[in-house]
Amino acid sequence: MSPNALIPSHRKPRRPSASSRALRAGVTGGFLTLAVTGATVPANAAEKPVSETQEMPTITTALATSAARSADTAEQVAFNYERQALQDSAFSHAAKAAEKHKAEAVKKAKAAAKKKAEEARKAKEAAEARASRSSERSTLSAPSSSTATGSTATLVAFLKAQLGKAYVLGSTGPSSYDCSGLTQAAFSQIGIDLPRVSQDQSTQGTQVGLDNLQVGDILYWGSAGSAYHVGVYVGGGKFIGAQNSSTGIVERPLDYDMPTGAVRVL
Structure with missing residues (x-):
């Protein structure tokens, strides 16, 4: 150490x-x-x-x-893509809705045009029918020797064929008639539908004066809308009607029982 x-x-x-x-x-x-x-x-x-x-x-x-x-x-x-996708979807829905509305509008327009054309056609046919009846009436000669043609001739011929048949209240033929039943049956021969009772028949068509009567005018007794009797003017100052149960269906001059008024449906 x-x-x-x-x-x-x-x-x-x-x-x-x-x-x-x-x-x-x-x-x-x-x-x-x-x-x-x-x-x-x-x-x-x-x-x-x-x-x-x-x-x-x-x-x-x-x-x-x-x-x-x-x-x-x-x-x-990512947000931009999502926003663009939403915008594209909204535009697509809007375009489809607009197209749908457009199609519906076109459809409605076509329907309206079709309806208007149909109404015009019917109006034209009615005007032609009225012109035809007016032409037929204009060919009638003097009242004492008038001869109806066409639809008015058919009307008058039917009424004359019923002369002498019985008057039965409420009857519409063919063996018996009341006054409005006879006029209804007569006008149905030429395609014109009249109401069943006198009151309603007295307001049909156009009111005309007794000094301007034409063959086929409906005569009524009483006031328009509340008439109690009807007959048909057949020219020559005469009418045919189902008068009463005593006389039946007869042809009489106007002064036999002067009517109150008249309507024209031809």
């Missing part, structure tokens, strides 16, 4: 080197700094990690910002 073994050394303890201090420093600024004890490290080498640790957070922030911007852009693009 050396005689100096127990004598404390008076040597100053060795100061740790820069590399030892770096090793003990551990993590500096969030980065692990490694150094080998006893190695000689240039001064600029010890500072280099510090420089690198200052740049890396900047790179990380830029990447995060770029990623956020990319996400926002993607979201905006």
